[in-house]
Amino acid sequence: MSDDHNHGTELVPAEPIENPGLPEHLPRPTDVDPVAEKRAERQVATLFGLSGVSAVLFCVSYFAIGKRDVFIGIEALQLALGTTLGLALLFIGVGAIQWSRKLMSDHEIVEYRHPAASSEEDRAEALAALDQGIEDSGIGRRPLVRNSLLGAMGLLGLPAIVALRDLGPLPGDSLEHTVWRTGMRVVQDVDGRPIRPEDMQVGQLVNAEPAAFFPSEEGEEPEVPEHEILAEKAKAAVILVRMQPDDIKDQERAQNWGVDGILCYSKICTHVGCPISLWEQQTHHLLCPCHQSTFDLADNGKVIFGPAARHLPQLAITVDSEGYLVAQDDFNEPVGPSYWERG
Amino acid sequence: MADSVATTNGTEPAVTAKANPAAAVATWADERLGIATATKKQLRKVFPDHWSFMLGEIALWSFVILLLTGVFLSLWFNPSMGEVIYDGSYEQLKGIHMSEAYRSTLEISFDVRAGLLMRQMHHWAAMLFIAAMLVHMMRVFLTGAFRKPRELNWIIGGVLLLLGILEGFAGYSLPDDLLSGTGLRIADGLVKATPVLGSYMSFFMFGGEFPGDQIIPRLYTAHILLIPGLILALIAAHMLLLVYHKHTQWPGPGRTENNVVGYPMMPVYAAKAGGFFFITFGVTALMGGLMTINPVWRFGPYNPAEVTAGSQPDWYMGIAEGLLRIMPGWETHIFGVTLSWNIFLPGQIAPIALLMVVLAYPFIEQWITGDKREHHLLQRPRNVPTRTAFLAAMITLYGLLWAAGGNDILATTFHLDLNTITYFMRGAIFVIPPLVFILAKRWCISLQRHDKEMLLHGYESGIIMRDAEGGYTERHLPLSPERAYTLTAHERPEVYAGLSGADANGLSAPKARLDQLRARLSKAWYSGDVQKPTVAELEEAHHHAELEHAHDAPLEGHAADGHQFDGRHEVAGEELTQKH
Ligand code: HEM
Ligand code: FES
Numbered sequence: 001m002s003d004d005h006n007h008g009t010e011l012v013p014a015e016p017i018e019n020p021g022l023p024e025h026l027p028r029p030t031d032v033d034p035v036a037e038k039r040a041e042r043q044v045a046t047l048f049g050l051s052g053v054s055a056v057l058f059c060v061s062y063f064a065i066g067k068r069d070v071f072i073g074i075e076a077l078q079l080a081l082g083t084t085l086g087l088a089l090l091f092i093g094v095g096a097i098q099w100s101r102k103l104m105s106d107h108e109i110v111e112y113r114h115p116a117a118s119s120e121e122d123r124a125e126a127l128a129a130l131d132q133g134i135e136d137s138g139i140g141r142r143p144l145v146r147n148s149l150l151g152a153m154g155l156l157g158l159p160a161i162v163a164l165r166d167l168g169p170l171p172g173d174s175l176e177h178t179v180w181r182t183g184m185r186v187v188q189d190v191d192g193r194p195i196r197p198e199d200m201q202v203g204q205l206v207n208a209e210p211a212a213f214f215p216s217e218e219g220e221e222p223e224v225p226e227h228e229i230l231a232e233k234a235k236a237a238v239i240l241v242r243m244q245p246d247d248i249k250d251q252e253r254a255q256n257w258g259v260d261g262i263l264c265y266s267k268i269c270t271h272v273g274c275p276i277s278l279w280e281q282q283t284h285h286l287l288c289p290c291h292q293s294t295f296d297l298a299d300n301g302k303v304i305f306g307p308a309a310r311h312l313p314q315l316a317i318t319v320d321s322e323g324y325l326v327a328q329d330d331f332n333e334p335v336g337p338s339y340w341e342r343g
Numbered sequence: 344m345a346d347s348v349a350t351t352n353g354t355e356p357a358v359t360a361k362a363n364p365a366a367a368v369a370t371w372a373d374e375r376l377g378i379a380t381a382t383k384k385q386l387r388k389v390f391p392d393h394w395s396f397m398l399g400e401i402a403l404w405s406f407v408i409l410l411l412t413g414v415f416l417s418l419w420f421n422p423s424m425g426e427v428i429y430d431g432s433y434e435q436l437k438g439i440h441m442s443e444a445y446r447s448t449l450e451i452s453f454d455v456r457a458g459l460l461m462r463q464m465h466h467w468a469a470m471l472f473i474a475a476m477l478v479h480m481m482r483v484f485l486t487g488a489f490r491k492p493r494e495l496n497w498i499i500g501g502v503l504l505l506l507g508i509l510e511g512f513a514g515y516s517l518p519d520d521l522l523s524g525t526g527l528r529i530a531d532g533l534v535k536a537t538p539v540l541g542s543y544m545s546f547f548m549f550g551g552e553f554p555g556d557q558i559i560p561r562l563y564t565a566h567i568l569l570i571p572g573l574i575l576a577l578i579a580a581h582m583l584l585l586v587y588h589k590h591t592q593w594p595g596p597g598r599t600e601n602n603v604v605g606y607p608m609m610p611v612y613a614a615k616a617g618g619f620f621f622i623t624f625g626v627t628a629l630m631g632g633l634m635t636i637n638p639v640w641r642f643g644p645y646n647p648a649e650v651t652a653g654s655q656p657d658w659y660m661g662i663a664e665g666l667l668r669i670m671p672g673w674e675t676h677i678f679g680v681t682l683s684w685n686i687f688l689p690g691q692i693a694p695i696a697l698l699m700v701v702l703a704y705p706f707i708e709q710w711i712t713g714d715k716r717e718h719h720l721l722q723r724p725r726n727v728p729t730r731t732a733f734l735a736a737m738i739t740l741y742g743l744l745w746a747a748g749g750n751d752i753l754a755t756t757f758h759l760d761l762n763t764i765t766y767f768m769r770g771a772i773f774v775i776p777p778l779v780f781i782l783a784k785r786w787c788i789s790l791q792r793h794d795k796e797m798l799l800h801g802y803e804s805g806i807i808m809r810d811a812e813g814g815y816t817e818r819h820l821p822l823s824p825e826r827a828y829t830l831t832a833h834e835r836p837e838v839y840a841g842l843s844g845a846d847a848n849g850l851s852a853p854k855a856r857l858d859q860l861r862a863r864l865s866k867a868w869y870s871g872d873v874q875k876p877t878v879a880e881l882e883e884a885h886h887h888a889e890l891e892h893a894h895d896a897p898l899e900g901h902a903a904d905g906h907q908f909d910g911r912h913e914v915a916g917e918e919l920t921q922k923h
Binding site (some may be wrong): 088116231 | 388426492540545557585588596599617623631646719874
């Protein structure tokens with residue numbers, strides 16, 4: 001463009017003041033005074049010497065101090081190794097810098113710059129060579145060759161993508177289901193004990209899980225195999241909460257889906273999936289520790305604050321013949337974070 | 344380069360080599376590798392000196408430390424999600440189910456001597472690496488060091504920062520403790536929110552349903568091979584370009600656009616930079632030895648049904664965290680699909696947009712100012728008020744988002760209401776950065792004005808003069824020629840005025856509009872800038888000063904309070920305080 005000041009002129013015109021040129025070099029004490037010079041030399045050597053001492057101390061500590069030894073409340077080995085290694089390194093560094101500042105020549109030198117670009121002739125030659133190459137290949141004159149090559153190169157991308165297919169299985173409908181099903185007991189997450197409604201006080205919140213994650217009462221292996229438990233837990237973890245039945249807004253649902261004011265919600269945040277854990281008894285609010293989405297458990301798990309967009313899914317519960325809390329069925333909607341085909 | 348072949352391929356190099364063993368080695372190598380041609384200039388290559396040029400060095404050295412400590416860790420770390428029952432020497436976790444990755448991290452921390460030291464050094468060095476890159480980038484930005492011909496190095500630097508953050512996140516995820524698993528859970532949520540492909544991407548990433556048993560081994564490959572390899576290659580390119588372009592320098596006496604003044608690579612720069620490597624390494628070792636970081640044993644193994652309150656990612660994820668937290672819960676359900684604006688706007692669009700702006704910045708500024716020349720002298724931040732103010736606004740935005748990422752911690756520490764903080768932040772990120780922009784621009788302009796005052800009238804000496812009529816004035820003393828030159832060694836801005844006449848008529852309508860926009864932006868860019876004085880203004884000021892001097896002349900030789908300090912008068916025998 002004509003407006004660009006691209007004229008190769010001096011960029012910083014020496015105006016309004018002339019460039020006075022490089023200042024005169026002033027000698028340092030170590031340049032003129034042999035005593036100062038000797039002193040600096042000794043200083044540098046001492047620093048290097050101290051580094052060596054620290055390195056040796058590192059090795060001594062490594063063998064002499066026990067792994068569990070404690071020194072004024074701190075792990076002694078860790079303390080000793082960190083300090084000795086740190087000092088061994090620091091002394092070398094400080095010594096080298098001291099050496100360069102005090103003893104190495106401190107005459108500044110000047111180098112000239114050249115434009116980043118090649119000379120005009122070189123560029124012309126390179127462009128000519130490039131043109132010649134393109135011309136010789138005939139790529140411009142033979143569109144058939146060119147286009148078929150481009151097509152082939154493009155298609156090579158396909159194997160590269162297809163070969164990654166086995167990175168994982170397709171989602172299918174697995175995000176829509178959890179291990180919950182009709183009659184499965186809701187158990188304590190710590191020890192797998194089943195829960196009766198009377199075990200819970202009003203205002204109490206219990207972290208719970210499906211019984212399928214724990215060995216059965218007869219001591220059989222858990223229904224869900226060991227290596228799948230984490231993935232299933234990431235969807236099936238729930239919380240049980242008991243409220244004053246009158247406090248619950250949707251009475252019909254409380255009757256049909258809950259037991260005596262006990263409701264069961266997914267524990268997995270509908271934002272990006274953290275387990276939700278902070279319970280405020282008075283307000284019936286449940287707060288996610290990750291990004292503070294807040295859900296009202298007395299109001300169908302509605303979002304009342306924060307970045308989550310969807311209410312917490314509720315699990316319909318009832319009691320079985322022995323009086324323990326069980327699921328009526330699986331969740332009737334996908335739990336956890338949103339995804340495109342969730343609808 | 345042609346003549347250098349002739350001069351270095353001497354006929355009898357061995358004769359001089361006898362004297363010095365280093366030269367003997369060099370000669371041996373040169374006879375086989377021909378490296379003298381390439382190194383003869385580089386060995387005495389000039390590096391200008393300034394404290395701010397050290398920031399990039401810290402980043403480089405912390406990367407070297409990461410390589411060294413990382414290799415140490417990889418000797419014991421076992422990147423497997425296979426389940427085991429802990430039976431190591433940390434009592435509190437005995438008998439607990441955990442992954443092999445977590446167990447081996449505990450082993451490194453408690454059973455390998457110096458293992459905890461190396462783990463903590465690795466983590467501290469990672470923090471330092473990213474922090475140093477960020478501050479280095481700000482230095483480059485503020486001083487205009489990204490201008491032509493260094494735009495590519497700016498882009499490489501931006502990509503390095505991105506890779507560093509990804510590498511840090513991958514590393515943070517490796518120990519498979521509760522915090523790292525929570526981080527992965529959030530990453531899974533972010534990925535799942537991708538339109539159309541989300542759930543597929545998540546399943547491919549985790550090798551099935553989250554958390555699966557693949558993610559740790561996969562992240563391990565990325566963490567110790569793929570990303571460090573890329574970082575290494577880009578650092579090499581960064582350094583090569585640095586050598587090719589030669590370092591920028593601050594303007595000053597004898598320092599011009601056409602030269603570079605400083606100390607030679609061998610020995611001064613090598614000793615300083617090498618020494619600095621050891622200092623960085625030493626400080627990292629002290630930090631690793633004395634300051635606990637990421638005590639994974641306290642968090643326990645990952646369990647998707649557990650989380651600790653106040654869980655926080657490493658600081659460099661803070662702005663992403665903040666964006667996620669203050670975003671309102673917007674989601675669209677339409678035609679049977681879900682669009683999670685609340686997640687993919689802050690989690691995907693915003694970081695990509697930010698990266699694009701950062702990478703494109705040199706070209707944007709170039710377009711606005713119309714300046715396509717090479718620049719090797721740095722600019723003082725005050726002399727480019729708009730750019731400086733833009734960075735100030737960006738830093739403010741960064742800080743606000745960062746604070747928003749810790750809104751729960753702010754709430755508990757200062758007993759504030761969490762929701763109020765969040766609502767405040769939602770507004771603040773739109774209001775406060777523009778205010779900071781205006782303030783910072785004003786401030787730069789007033790600093791420019793101050794510089795101009797000093798050039799014209801000298802600096803304020805603090806000496807109060809009383810003239811014959813009894814009036815008081817503060818005495819101004821002229822700047823030294825070096826100082827005065829340094830203050831004026833920058834360009835006079837030229838506003839891009841837009842095309843006119845025949846040029847403008849030839850443009851199509853959209854192009855004409857673009858040209859007008861450009862002219863307007865260019866005007867705004869330089870608006871308010873204070874121009875350095877012209878030759879005429881300086882002469883006029885000097886003339887004025889001489890008159891003033893004549894006016895004061897009767898007082899010369901009379902002691903006045905404060906004379907003692909101006910350094911330009913005989914003070915022998917004078918008392919510090921005069922009696923009146
Ligand atoms: C840019 C470079 C790098 C960054 C930012 C980085 C960052 C991290 C972080 C934050 C951790 C978690 C540490 C912890 O346990 O607290 C980590 C772990 C680890 N890193 Fe790196 N790292 C880098 C390069 C490397 C390299 C080059 C290697 C190996 C050659 C490596 C090997 C490891 C290993 C084995 C672990 C797991 C050990 C453990 O957690 O105890 N890292 N990394
Ligand atoms: S995961 Fe719960 S608020 Fe983000």
